[in-house]
Amino acid sequence: xxxxxxxxxxxxxxxxxxxxxxxxxxxxxxxxxxxxxxxxxxxxxxxxxxxxxxxxxxxxxxxxxxxxxxxxxxxxxxxxxxxxxxxxxxxxxxxxxxxxxxxxxxxxxxxxxxxxxxxxxxxxxxxxxxxx
Amino acid sequence: xxxxxxxxxxxxxxxxxxxxxxxxxxxxxxxxxxxxxxxxxxxxxxxxxxxxxxxxxxxxxxxxxxxxxxxxxxxxxxxxxxxxxxxxxxxxxxxxxxxxxxxxxxxxxxxxxxxxxxxxxxxxxxxxxxxx
DNA sequence: CGGAATCCTGAACGATACTG
DNA sequence: CAGTATCGTTCAGGATTCCG
Numbered sequence: 687x688x689x690x691x692x693x694x695x696x697x698x699x700x701x702x703x704x705x706x707x708x709x710x711x712x713x714x715x716x717x718x719x720x721x722x723x724x725x726x727x728x729x730x731x732x733x734x735x736x737x738x739x740x741x742x743x744x745x746x747x748x749x750x751x752x753x754x755x756x757x758x759x760x761x762x763x764x765x766x767x768x769x770x771x772x773x774x775x776x777x778x779x780x781x782x783x784x785x786x787x788x789x790x791x792x793x794x795x796x797x798x799x800x801x802x803x804x805x806x807x808x809x810x811x812x813x814x815x816x817x818x
Numbered sequence: 819x820x821x822x823x824x825x826x827x828x829x830x831x832x833x834x835x836x837x838x839x840x841x842x843x844x845x846x847x848x849x850x851x852x853x854x855x856x857x858x859x860x861x862x863x864x865x866x867x868x869x870x871x872x873x874x875x876x877x878x879x880x881x882x883x884x885x886x887x888x889x890x891x892x893x894x895x896x897x898x899x900x901x902x903x904x905x906x907x908x909x910x911x912x913x914x915x916x917x918x919x920x921x922x923x924x925x926x927x928x929x930x931x932x933x934x935x936x937x938x939x940x941x942x943x944x945x946x947x948x949x950x
Numbered sequence: 951c952g953g954a955a956t957c958c959t960g961a962a963c964g965a966t967a968c969t970g
Numbered sequence: 971c972a973g974t975a976t977c978g979t980t981c982a983g984g985a986t987t988c989c990g
């Protein structure tokens with residue numbers, strides 16, 4: 687708790703528009719990506735190595751072509767994913783994590799661990815809450 | 819990278835409806851909360867200690883009454899926040915993190931750290947990407 | 951003081967069809 | 971193969987008003 691305290695205020699202060707700090711909250715900026723439907727799933731799917739467009743689509747059948755394209759472009763824009771085009775026929779396009787993208791795996795992994803450890807208590811709490 | 823690999827596949831596999839696993843992805847379940855606009859800000863704001871409703875509203879001026887109420891109820895439902903009513907006049911209601919809520923601060927803190935360390939490179943990447 | 955109820959808008963997302 | 975373009979829907983979230 688004490689450990690998180692400084693980080694908390696950093697986050698909380700930068701969030702508030704009233705803080706007078708310039709620009710949007712950087713934490714929020716990152717969290718929006720994490721919260722969106724496909725970004726982190728894509729990052730984790732690419733963690734095992736580079737993959738091509740249709741391979742990613744096969745690995746994640748639920749995603750639409752549109753969102754796959756769009757999410758990959760956003761990740762590329764943020765510098766988390768690199769896109770490489772091979773001039774073959776037909777063209778091949780490979781996506782891989784950048785070092786920055788790789789560096790996200792560790793902290794994000796902590797969150798995944800927490801989620802897996804905590805989901806039981808969370809669901810139990812929901813059951814209890816909804817019982818009333 | 820190797821470290822995140824097992825967690826990644828746990829996440830990725832549970833995500834896919836095609837996996838045949840029962841129920842929704844627990845990681846996604848948690849990530850949706852983390853991604854939503856106010857949950858984590860509220861958790862971090864409560865990290866410094868219990869606070870009452872209007873105190874929270876003053877600390878986070880941007881949030882609407884509706885979302886403050888709704889987010890607090892969701893956090894309570896998930897067992898991350900406890901709600902205590904004092905029978906005074908007028909009534910006072912205090913919100914505090916549960917132990918489960920506190921346990922989220924550490925892994926979430928790693929993400930905040932990553933965001934603060936990485937935002938520079940991310941924004942630089944965006945500038946470069948948008949230049950074309 | 952601490953909410954609940956209602957209405958409304960924008961943005962995210964999906965489905966479908968077409969292309970170099 | 972790897973996208974683009976367009977349309978339609980859903981829904982989180984804000985604004986406003988009212989209540990015990």
